[in-house]
Structure formats: structure tokens, C-alpha cells
Amino acid sequence: MPGYTPDREAHLRRLRRIEGQVRGLQRMVTDDVYCIDVLTQVSAATRALQSFALELLSEHMSSCVVDAARNDSDGGEAKIQEASAAIARLVRS
Amino acid sequence: MPGYTPDREAHLRRLRRIEGQVRGLQRMVTDDVYCIDVLTQVSAATRALQSFALELLSEHMSSCVVDAARNDSDGGEAKIQEASAAIARLVRS
Amino acid sequence: MPGYTPDREAHLRRLRRIEGQVRGLQRMVTDDVYCIDVLTQVSAATRALQSFALELLSEHMSSCVVDAARNDSDGGEAKIQEASAAIARLVRS
Amino acid sequence: MPGYTPDREAHLRRLRRIEGQVRGLQRMVTDDVYCIDVLTQVSAATRALQSFALELLSEHMSSCVVDAARNDSDGGEAKIQEASAAIARLVRS
Numbered sequence: 001m002p003g004y005t006p007d008r009e010a011h012l013r014r015l016r017r018i019e020g021q022v023r024g025l026q027r028m029v030t031d032d033v034y035c036i037d038v039l040t041q042v043s044a045a046t047r048a049l050q051s052f053a054l055e056l057l058s059e060h061m062s063s064c065v066v067d068a069a070r071n072d073s074d075g076g077e078a079k080i081q082e083a084s085a086a087i088a089r090l091v092r093s
Numbered sequence: 094m095p096g097y098t099p100d101r102e103a104h105l106r107r108l109r110r111i112e113g114q115v116r117g118l119q120r121m122v123t124d125d126v127y128c129i130d131v132l133t134q135v136s137a138a139t140r141a142l143q144s145f146a147l148e149l150l151s152e153h154m155s156s157c158v159v160d161a162a163r164n165d166s167d168g169g170e171a172k173i174q175e176a177s178a179a180i181a182r183l184v185r186s
Numbered sequence: 187m188p189g190y191t192p193d194r195e196a197h198l199r200r201l202r203r204i205e206g207q208v209r210g211l212q213r214m215v216t217d218d219v220y221c222i223d224v225l226t227q228v229s230a231a232t233r234a235l236q237s238f239a240l241e242l243l244s245e246h247m248s249s250c251v252v253d254a255a256r257n258d259s260d261g262g263e264a265k266i267q268e269a270s271a272a273i274a275r276l277v278r279s
Numbered sequence: 280m281p282g283y284t285p286d287r288e289a290h291l292r293r294l295r296r297i298e299g300q301v302r303g304l305q306r307m308v309t310d311d312v313y314c315i316d317v318l319t320q321v322s323a324a325t326r327a328l329q330s331f332a333l334e335l336l337s338e339h340m341s342s343c344v345v346d347a348a349r350n351d352s353d354g355g356e357a358k359i360q361e362a363s364a365a366i367a368r369l370v371r372s
Contacts, residue, residue, distance in 0.1 A: 008122055008125075015118050042146040046142045082129055093139045093143070
């Protein structure tokens with residue numbers, strides 16, 4: 001099946017779980033759940049998003065960055081700079 | 094209208110927007126969008142969750158913590174400790 | 187002894203330890219220690235700074251914020267806003 | 280001059296500046312500077328450490344990771360995993 005990868009399915013499962021966490025937050029707000037308990041769930045959803053990002057980044061380096069290091073005319077420098085900028089956005093978010 | 098607060102509606106609007114961002118991430122993964130562009134959107138969703146948390150925390154301090162400082166028998170210390178632990182979870186997530 | 191507090195001494199001890207970590211990083215760079223090992227120490231120093239900030243913030247809320255909630259003419263709102271802004275800087279740094 | 284690199288000098292300058300920030304924090308604590316102002320400086324030092332880490336990581340990828348992608352028998356996978364773990368520590372610190 002073209003384009004299908006096990007990774008993609010795993011990513012979609014993770015993102016659906018995160019979507020479920022965000023919908024859970026909406027129910028908590030609607031039900032007037034105690035603020036600190038809502039915050040605990042926000043921290044959990046934030047961590048889940050960051051884990052997803054780290055997984056994605058690791059795969060990107062194993063494939064695109066490695067490939068660029070071997071084949072690009074600049075020795076992969078453009079892809080490294082692009083990945084570094086993405087890492088900086090993650091660290092600062 | 095009992096229980097209704099303008100804050101709650103604003104919170105729900107924010108969370109629905111974040112849910113939309115997470116669904117957008119699923120479409121990006123399904124459409125095989127370039128990894129770095131997905132990461133940029135993950136960073137945006139993470140920041141939106143953290144802004145929501147900061148807003149919630151600020152309101153919590155203006156209401157519950159202030160109230161506890163004036164009326165609780167421990168001078169609000171338990172609520173301060175609870176808020177501090179929530180802040181630590183945010184900083185570390 | 188006016189102005190002396192056990193907290194202050196504890197804070198100075200922590201900060202001297204963090205200063206030691208930063209000097210250790212300089213030695214690692216001078217000795218050409220492997221980059222990943224330097225990064226591990228940078229993460230440790232960053233976490234130590236954040237723990238110090240969380241401690242400071244917790245004390246600030248137990249003293250200044252509680253005090254303002256009881257005595258300030260605005261019910262402590264200005265101090266709450268100021269603390270919230272400091273928390274936002276921590277979360278985003 | 281063996282071992283000397285412009286990068287190393289730049290790194291040492293950055294780290295000495297961060298050491299200066301941490302010593303400045305000690306003076307602030309000794310002088311009983313207002314807590315929120317100390318926190319602002321802690322956030323600045325934390326960000327400086329993180330920028331240093333991001334710079335180090337970017338250089339590491341441009342040199343070691345690229346080199347491993349071309350020459351290591353595992354196609355650089357071990358170095359990618361090692362870098363990914365370091366990035367995770369940074370994001371979570």
C-alpha cells in the first residue's frame with residue numbers, strides 16, 4: 001500500500017489519544033473540576049505532545065538528515081540547520 | 094445563571110481551538126506533510142496549551158489562593174504549596 | 187542579626203553549587219570532553235536553576251503574595267499579576 | 280595550534296558570561312533584591328544555558344552525526360539515538 005508506514009499509524013494513534021486528552025479537558029472545564037486538577041491534565045497533554053515531537057524528530061534525523069549527510073551537495077548542512085531550528089522551537093515551547 | 098462564567102466560555106473556546114490544532118496535526122500526518130512542518134505545528138499546539146495553563150493558574154491565584162490567604166486557618170499555606178507543585182509540573186513539562 | 191535568614195544562606199549555597207556546575211562546564215570545554223557529555227551537564231545546570239527559581243517563587247507566594255492578599259488595597263491583585271508574569275517567563279525559558 | 284578551535288573560545292566566552300550571571304544572582308540574594316527581580320535574572324541565565332546547549336547540539340550534528348551517517352557501520356544510527364536522547368533531556372529540563 002503506497003505511503004502506508006507503521007510509523008504513520010503509530011503517530012495517528014498518539015495524536016488521537018492527545019485529542020482525547022484535550023476533549024477531556026473541555027469536559028473538566030464544563031464540569032467545573034477543581035483548577036489544580038485541570039492543570040495536572042494540561043501538563044500531561046503538554047508532555048504527550050512533546051514526546052510525540054521528540055519521536056518525530058528522532059525519525060526525521062534517522063531518515064532525512066542521514067540521507068542528506070550522504071547525498072546532498074552541501075553535505076547535509078541545510079537539513080542540519082533546519083533540524084536545529086526545529087529543536088530550538090521545541091526547547092523554547 | 095448558576096455556574097456560568099465568562100471565563101469558562103473563554104476556556105472552552107481556547108480548548109476547542111487546541112483540539113482543532115491536534116486534528117490538524119492528524120491531517121498533516123495522513124497527508125505525509127514534511128516532518129519539520131509538522132514539528133512547527135506541534136510547537137504551536139504546545140505553546141497554546143501552556144498559555145491556557147498560565148491563564149488558568151493566574152485566575153486560580155486571584156481567586157482561590159487570595160481567598161485562602163484571608164480565610165484559611167493555615168493562612169493559605171496549603172493552597173500555596175498546591176499551586177507551587179502545579180507550577181513545578183508546568184515548568185518541567 | 188538583621189536581614190539574616192536561613193533561606194538566604196540556603197539560596198547562596200544552591201547558587202554557589204550552580205556556579206560550580208558552570209565552571210565545571212568550562213573545564214569540560216577546555217578538556218575537549220565529548221559534546222553529548224557536556225550537554226548532559228548543561229541539562230543538569232538548567233534543572234538546578236529552575237529548581238532554585240521554583241523554590242524562590244514558592245517562598246515569594248507564601249510571604250509577599252499572602253501578605254498582599256490580606257493587606258493591599260487591591261486585594262493583592264497587582265502582586266498576583268506580577269507573580270503570574272514571572273511564572274510565564276519561567277515556563278517559557 | 281593543536282586542539283584550538285574558534286568554537287571552543289566562543290563557548291568559553293559564553294560560559295564565563297553565564298558564570299557571571301550566576302555570581303550576579305548571588306549578589307542579588309545577598310543584597311536582598313526583590314524576589315521577582317531575582318526570578319527575572321534566573322530566567323535569563325536559564326535561557327542563556329539553553330542557547331548554549333542548542334549551539335553545541337547544532338555543531339555536534341554538523342560534525343559527529345554527519346560523519347557517522349557517512350562512515351559508521353550502522354549508518355549513524357547509534358549517534359542519532361544518542362543525539363535524540365540529549366535533545367529529550369534538553370526539552371524536558
